[in-house]
Amino acid sequence: MAAASNNQPLLEVRNLRVEFPTRRGTLLAVDDVSFDIAPGEVLGVVGESGAGKSLTGNAIIGLLEPPGRVAGGEIRLEGRRIDNLPYEEMRKIRGARIGAIFQDPLTSLNPLYSVGRQLIETIQTHMPLSASQAKARAIELLKEVGIPGAEMRIDHYPHQFSGGMRQRVVIALALCAGPRLIVADEPTTALDVSIQAQIIALLKRLCREHGTAVMLVTHDMGVIAETADRVAVMYAGRVAEIGPVREVVKHAKHPYTKGLMGSIPSLGVRTDRLTQIDGAMPRLTEIPPGCAFNPRCTFKGQRCLVERPNLMPAGATRAACWLHDSGGVGAPILKETVDA
């Protein structure tokens, strides 16, 4: 872990709920999610599509797409509550205190402006610098993210950069006003595998050098294992397990996390079939009562069908599973009642 635990966390998310009002009723896409990020720490957030990980990230930067909205809970940055700020106040925080990198970095840059112009406008929006100072800083940033010939490349347009290079520009843009936290939403999904590693290494190095914390949203466990200090596993809008990355990878406590880790193919072991978790994550309209994972869980008991578990200490991590409660999962379920 990068940061001492007695410090005040950089980001505190408490009981966050994100709702989508629809014609058929309100969908709860993020349900009672709580976690902290310490200064300089990398928190990985993993989960299947629709688990609510991107929405949590968007809620933190205040850019939920309507009709989605924060329906409850609190988000605090350096002790200051930011989830209820007016748009203009939140705008001043975005870019300056919290940077963001989105799913498809290839389309994150405006095609009609040179990368220099986009860097300079962001720098000048947040920092009281003259045009020439801002340009000097922009060149400095491009050098820092490893773009060769930065003085010349600054006048080039996004289409003149390769995917990996554009991604580096995007990182420079996210870092350019010195934010304390970067929310990186699937930053490497759109890139070649060979470039993914470079970009992740770059992001990690820069954030360490600048003391910037990262919330790294991804479904790639490999990236998380390489990069993160801690990891939060999300399932159906809730945090299933959260803890130090080594513990979660090696000694997962939640049945879902175990399944997730078990499904990563490894080179050493020969198997005929890949391991998988049977079934699919429930749709938001069909989340079962009790534990949301119970239809797919092989350890479930009667209690899991009726009572919803919150995060509880489980070895070195915290997991939302009755297996780790002193009361246990309750009476076993007879074979006939188990869904296929």
Next chain:
Amino acid sequence: MLAFILRRLLQSIAVLLTVGLVSFSLFRYVGDPINSMVGQDTPASEREALRERLGLNDAAPIQFLRFIGNAAQGKFGLSYRTSEPVGRMILERLPATLELSFCAAVFALFVGVPMGVYTGLYPKHWSSRLMQAVSLIGISLPTFVIGILLILVFAVWLHWLPSFGRGETVMLFGWWPTNFLTIKGLQALILPSITLGLFQLTLLMRLVRSEMLEVMRTDYIKFARARGLTNRAINFGHALKNTLVPVITVTGLQLGALIAFAIVTETVFAWPGVGQLFIQSVQFSDIPVMAAYLMLIGLLFVLINLTVDLLYFVVDPRLRSQGGAARVAGH
């Protein structure tokens, strides 16, 4: 870039030659030009002599080349109706049409684009919905109905504005009669410009609106928000500029259409422009004037399209480096 311009120029010339061919066929094959020139009792021998003198017995390709050569010098022969040189007739009337079209275009651009931006940014606001509904009227009412309604309200009932003609004009450079320098002239411009420009205005508004809606959903706008840029910078710096390529295309095409379809507006408002001249020529089967008008409109369209293509390069950097061969996907 240079190769692109050259290629477009060659294409433009090909288009003009085709228009010339249509124009020439009109001239040569719609009725017998000799019949239009001589009296009914002219003997056949004299007709034949005239035919020979005018070169009408030459092979068609030679006649066509001669026609194109003359047209390039602005010589379209004499009007059947007034016996004046056609080139001069058109030149005299062209300023009226150009000024009217210019005002209509300015009206459509400077009202239509802001309305489109507003309705695109706030699609659910009641005023956006109102503008959308009103624009339907603009797009579906025929031009002459709008013109007549405007005359009824502002000229007949309210007596605010003149109902026909150019009002007072002043000669510029000795040959360009302009409306812009007198109050009466400006007043006379208002109703015809609105009539002519209203359709284009609603078209532009709807185009800008849908483009804005699309651009506002793109990743780079979301990323611009995440960078904390001001709404002003996002809406006008990033979003509006990305809507410009299609807007320039349509504006260019519609500018040509404004000049070509000024015919209806000029007829409703008795505006002494080339459109009205064309209508009169049709009534009198004045083929030389019609042919020349056709060539003129063809030339204008070609020039406008060429300008539009060059403007793309100014707006979109992706075209500059690709030699203009490929239109970038997404536009």
